[in-house]
Amino acid sequence: MKNKKSEQIILKDVDLIDGEKNRIQKDMMIGIKDGVIENVERSGELEIPKETEVISLSGRIVISGMIDSHVHLFQSGVDDFMKPYAERLKTKFKRNCSITIESGVTTVRNMPGYDISKYRKKVKQGEIPGPRIIDSGPAISVPYSYFSKLSYMPFNAVLRFFMERIYRIKDLSIDVKNEKEAREAVKKIEKKGADFIKTITPGSNYPYAEEESYKQNLLEMGLKEEQIEASMDPEILKAITEQARKEDMKVACHNIYGPEGFSLAVEAGADSIEHSPIGLIDEETLELMVKNEVFWVPTIYAFYNWKNLIDNPDKYDSKEIKELIPEPLHSFGKKSLEKIREDIEQGGLWSKFYDEIDSMKEEYFPKNLERAMEKGVKIAAGVDCGAGGAGYVPHGQLYKELEVYVDNGMDEFSAIQTATKNAAELLGLDEKVGTIEKGKIGDLVVLGSDPLDDISNMKDVELVIKEGKILYSEIDVGG
Ligand SMILES: [Zn+2]
Numbered sequence: 001m002k003n004k005k006s007e008q009i010i011l012k013d014v015d016l017i018d019g020e021k022n023r024i025q026k027d028m029m030i031g032i033k034d035g036v037i038e039n040v041e042r043s044g045e046l047e048i049p050k051e052t053e054v055i056s057l058s059g060r061i062v063i064s065g066m067i068d069s070h071v072h073l074f075q076s077g078v079d080d081f082m083k084p085y086a087e088r089l090k091t092k093f094k095r096n097c098s099i100t101i102e103s104g105v106t107t108v109r110n111m112p113g114y115d116i117s118k119y120r121k122k123v124k125q126g127e128i129p130g131p132r133i134i135d136s137g138p139a140i141s142v143p144y145s146y147f148s149k150l151s152y153m154p155f156n157a158v159l160r161f162f163m164e165r166i167y168r169i170k171d172l173s174i175d176v177k178n179e180k181e182a183r184e185a186v187k188k189i190e191k192k193g194a195d196f197i198k199t200i201t202p203g204s205n206y207p208y209a210e211e212e213s214y215k216q217n218l219l220e221m222g223l224k225e226e227q228i229e230a231s232m233d234p235e236i237l238k239a240i241t242e243q244a245r246k247e248d249m250k251v252a253c254h255n256i257y258g259p260e261g262f263s264l265a266v267e268a269g270a271d272s273i274e275h276s277p278i279g280l281i282d283e284e285t286l287e288l289m290v291k292n293e294v295f296w297v298p299t300i301y302a303f304y305n306w307k308n309l310i311d312n313p314d315k316y317d318s319k320e321i322k323e324l325i326p327e328p329l330h331s332f333g334k335k336s337l338e339k340i341r342e343d344i345e346q347g348g349l350w351s352k353f354y355d356e357i358d359s360m361k362e363e364y365f366p367k368n369l370e371r372a373m374e375k376g377v378k379i380a381a382g383v384d385c386g387a388g389g390a391g392y393v394p395h396g397q398l399y400k401e402l403e404v405y406v407d408n409g410m411d412e413f414s415a416i417q418t419a420t421k422n423a424a425e426l427l428g429l430d431e432k433v434g435t436i437e438k439g440k441i442g443d444l445v446v447l448g449s450d451p452l453d454d455i456s457n458m459k460d461v462e463l464v465i466k467e468g469k470i471l472y473s474e475i476d477v478g479g
Pocket residue numbers: 070071072111384387
């Protein structure tokens with residue numbers, strides 16, 4: 001890895017996919033000065049000043065730096081949340097950042113869990129090579145629902161105070177009980193320096209609990225009534241989105257299971273819905289998404305990956321995964337996947353969800369994607385890397401999300417846009433990144449082969465430039 005400081009770089013003999021036009025522009029030159037794209041011209045039309053670093057890229061493709069709209073930089077693709085002793089946070093963060101950069105991702109939208117500000121500053125200053133980080137700060141939840149510390153931590157507030165510090169997850173979430181608390185939470189998160197609000201759609205974490213016998217099962221499994229019943233109130237969600245708008249922040253809603261909560265969150269003014277519902281999104285919701293410019297971040301690959309790992313234990317032992325999730329984290333992952341397998345065999349908590357993944361793959365996702373594309377819903381790619389739970393995706397796998405889109409009928413160019421132009425819009429950075437044009441930040445990725453030909457070529461990353469600096473290179477960049 002190189003971290004060269006050079007004020008000016010010129011890339012020549014470039015085949016360019018600028019993210020705006022659905023074609024390759026052959027034989028181009030791109031000039032970056034002081035971190036900003038200064039020229040995008042046909043080769044030969046640009047005079048090269050002396051002592052400029054010129055990189056010849058003949059036969060290679062240049063795209064805009066990729067953007068992953070849903071990552072967890074402080075997790076490594078296993079349930080390492082409650083295992084702060086396993087590895088220093090800084091070590092983990094640094095590794096996940098460099099894997100991210102090497103995969104061609106120069107900007108991420110990070111989700112809650114830990115206070116990231118100290119580390120983000122180090123990335124900004126160039127001390128840790130890593131992507132630009134748009135961060136959520138703590139999530140807003142309701143007591144006992146998703147992200148709520150009450151689900152992980154003792155009810156006793158004094159005990160919880162210490163536990164939060166031991167596990168370093170005091171910034172995991174803020175639980176709110178009414179609209180007033182919701183507004184206060186938004187203000188507090190804004191003051192902490194977060195860029196957007198992460199919250200949840202209405203719905204129970206245990207969506208089958210309306211079946212009395214299943215609810216009985218859940219109680220026997222040791223769940224509390226409050227956990228089963230907990231659900232974000234649409235009025236509270238509305239208060240969150242209204243306050244967020246006042247603070248000039250967007251609201252990302254983690255979708256809980258079915259499409260009902262998805263629709264309610266769109267109605268309540270969410271800016272993006274994270275993850276894919278188990279079930280079909282109705283037409284009115286899709287139309288409202290287009291009207292209100294609500295993005296969908298499907299993170300669909302994570303679900304497929306999870307089931308794949310449950311069904312094929314050997315896959316988790318691959319060399320690739322062991323490199324991306326080193327020990328002792330790999331062993332944790334292996335153990336918890338084994339536990340989930342046992343739980344599913346015994347018809348436990350995970351089994352209902354597991355049973356739905358095939359319908360998701362065969363029916364819900366393909367139909368939802370097709371209809372969303374037909375209507376013109378904006379889609380931004382995120383791969384949920386880092387998360388344990390129903391994911392287990394290591395960092396650096398954004399291209400796999402794009403592969404699923406293309407497998408389900410999206411054209412390659414649109415798939416590239418979900419990880420560049422669309423994502424930049426979602427992150428509110430579209431004037432700075434997402435396409436290659438004069439005046440934008442010099443975030444560029446050089447691929448060894450053409451992603452319009454085969455979207456899997458998005459993983460063929462040979463050179464990564466962020467803000468005009470080379471952060472990763474497999475090619476001889478000369479001088
Ligand atoms: Zn996530």
